[in-house]
Amino acid sequence: MTDRQDIHSSGIPALCAACEARHRGVCGALEPAQLVALSKTSSKQRVQPGAELVGDEETVDHYSNILSGVVKLTKTLSDGRQQIVGLQFAPDFLGRPFRSESAANAEAATEVSLCSFPRATIERMLRESPQLEHRILTQTLKELDEARDWMVTLGRKTAAEKVASFLLLIARNIDPARAAGAEGISFDLPLTRADIADFLGLTIETVSRQLTRLRTDGVISIEHNRQVFVGNLSRLEARSGI
Amino acid sequence: MTDRQDIHSSGIPALCAACEARHRGVCGALEPAQLVALSKTSSKQRVQPGAELVGDEETVDHYSNILSGVVKLTKTLSDGRQQIVGLQFAPDFLGRPFRSESAANAEAATEVSLCSFPRATIERMLRESPQLEHRILTQTLKELDEARDWMVTLGRKTAAEKVASFLLLIARNIDPARAAGAEGISFDLPLTRADIADFLGLTIETVSRQLTRLRTDGVISIEHNRQVFVGNLSRLEARSGI
DNA sequence: CGTGCACCTTGATTTTGGTCAAGACGGTTG
DNA sequence: CAACCGTCTTGACCAAAATCAAGGTGCACG
Numbered sequence: 244m245t246d247r248q249d250i251h252s253s254g255i256p257a258l259c260a261a262c263e264a265r266h267r268g269v270c271g272a273l274e275p276a277q278l279v280a281l282s283k284t285s286s287k288q289r290v291q292p293g294a295e296l297v298g299d300e301e302t303v304d305h306y307s308n309i310l311s312g313v314v315k316l317t318k319t320l321s322d323g324r325q326q327i328v329g330l331q332f333a334p335d336f337l338g339r340p341f342r343s344e345s346a347a348n349a350e351a352a353t354e355v356s357l358c359s360f361p362r363a364t365i366e367r368m369l370r371e372s373p374q375l376e377h378r379i380l381t382q383t384l385k386e387l388d389e390a391r392d393w394m395v396t397l398g399r400k401t402a403a404e405k406v407a408s409f410l411l412l413i414a415r416n417i418d419p420a421r422a423a424g425a426e427g428i429s430f431d432l433p434l435t436r437a438d439i440a441d442f443l444g445l446t447i448e449t450v451s452r453q454l455t456r457l458r459t460d461g462v463i464s465i466e467h468n469r470q471v472f473v474g475n476l477s478r479l480e481a482r483s484g485i
Numbered sequence: 486m487t488d489r490q491d492i493h494s495s496g497i498p499a500l501c502a503a504c505e506a507r508h509r510g511v512c513g514a515l516e517p518a519q520l521v522a523l524s525k526t527s528s529k530q531r532v533q534p535g536a537e538l539v540g541d542e543e544t545v546d547h548y549s550n551i552l553s554g555v556v557k558l559t560k561t562l563s564d565g566r567q568q569i570v571g572l573q574f575a576p577d578f579l580g581r582p583f584r585s586e587s588a589a590n591a592e593a594a595t596e597v598s599l600c601s602f603p604r605a606t607i608e609r610m611l612r613e614s615p616q617l618e619h620r621i622l623t624q625t626l627k628e629l630d631e632a633r634d635w636m637v638t639l640g641r642k643t644a645a646e647k648v649a650s651f652l653l654l655i656a657r658n659i660d661p662a663r664a665a666g667a668e669g670i671s672f673d674l675p676l677t678r679a680d681i682a683d684f685l686g687l688t689i690e691t692v693s694r695q696l697t698r699l700r701t702d703g704v705i706s707i708e709h710n711r712q713v714f715v716g717n718l719s720r721l722e723a724r725s726g727i
Numbered sequence: 728c729g730t731g732c733a734c735c736t737t738g739a740t741t742t743t744g745g746t747c748a749a750g751a752c753g754g755t756t757g
Numbered sequence: 758c759a760a761c762c763g764t765c766t767t768g769a770c771c772a773a774a775a776t777c778a779a780g781g782t783g784c785a786c787g
Contacts, residue, residue: 379622
């Protein structure tokens with residue numbers, strides 16, 4: 244609400260109408276005047292798990308900031324084998340500028356809320372604002388780093404290490420503060436076992452067995468299939484094959 | 486040599502002193518004045534296979550355009566397991582701007598020739614030239630696409646499909662024109678079996694066996710361990726698990 | 728020219744994770 | 758409440774790839 248006051252005191256909105264926070268996603272890289280323009284076209288959206296956000300082949304007609312929830316990026320082979328090639332968390336920017344032919348499908352893994360704006364608006368701003376392009380480069384470099392880290396997990400880790408790595412990844416993205424400390428941490432898994440399997444290049448049975456093993460070994464406990472508690476993060480790290 | 490004439494006719498070098506071609510790597514995105522400045526600091530280098538170009542943890546002190554050869558980006562787990570997370574071909578740009586903690590090791594896979602310039606030069610130009618930043622964004626997006634494509638290969642393909650996919654990837658990067666047609670194509674493998682294994686998340690024995698199978702099935706022929714001939718690319722594609 | 732070495736291939740055996748099958752749990756719906 | 762469905766777990770068995778082991782090829786070098 245202090246942000247709202249900025250609007251009245253300065254005449255310039257310090258926040259995007261839909262995002263409701265200046266620092267979110269792409270908005271933090273905009274000039275005040277651009278933010279005004281963006282606000283006029285942006286809309287807040289809430290989508291349910293499974294909703295397709297960006298189709299595989301279709302042309303992208305809007306970009307979004309993720310305000311909450313988890314988005315999975317998937318690729319599928321012609322015979323149906325699927326691989327999750329990226330997970331995006333708030334406040335990531337969603338949408339692929341300068342699209343090439345190769346692209347992934349973006350789907351809500353959990354309930355997701357988005358601040359969404361038309362492609363044309365953001366592309367015009369991109370041409371005007373090097374700051375915005377820099378912001379997008381920064382996120383792209385981050386995604387590239389994450390993709391490459393995950394390639395090591397996919398190519399060289401055992402099933403047990405993969406599952407431990409996955410739990411750490413989620414913990415660090417859901418609750419970075421707590422995951423940095425050595426204390427216990429609990430969080431909800433944003434993915435089903437099937438999604439986890441598609442992220443790790445495993446089957447659901449193997450994922451389930453490895454989670455059971457971590458449970459019986461006392462490294463984690465799980466309630467209602469989704470709620471995970473990790474008493475000692477370093478024990479999990481020790482099993483993640485760093 | 487026509488490029489060389491530009492220098493004399495216009496007084497402005499149309500090419501980087503070391504790259505010897507304006508379109509190569511990052512040079513194509515520079516203003517003439519920047520190109521002059523870059524030319525003064527750039528140097529041409531030739532490195533042998535195995536040479537380390539960018540160390541894992543160390544700070545990067547120079548950036549390069551790859552003029553010829555293949556560079557592998559590797560990541561290694563603490564127990565020595567290794568994964569190649571990217572291959573770079575001419576005329577790619579080599580070097581990681583705005584470095585975060587996570588990084589890969591860059592090593593010459595073949596003999597490589599580079600046009601190399603100091604980090605400070607390129608970073609100053611980055612601040613001045615949105616065009617340059619755009620060029621880097623473009624390459625980063627391309628690398629991200631490639632990384633995600635490869636994640637599908639690592640996570641969901643069989644050993645046979647992985648090896649076929651690898652051969653296609655090399656063919657397309659070594660000789661894009663011929664790989665686009667349906668004619669036969671021959672090329673030298675830029676990687677040892679050990680490197681191929683590290684790229685595919687397999688062991689060298691498995692790579693060797695799959696290559697043998699492709700050979701005995703008449704899909705490819707191999708001479709001197711490195712020289713590959715593919716008579717019919719679509720037969721290889723059919724085995725790559727598109 | 729023989730020795731050593733890096734690189735590659737092939738075979739035998741083991742292991743990891745996949746496949747197939749059955750059942751448990753929880754929530755929704757008629 | 759019973760039936761059903763999606764999701765997850767567990768067990769028995771199987772297949773793909775790893776591991777272990779041996780040997781081949783070509784090249785650099787004394």
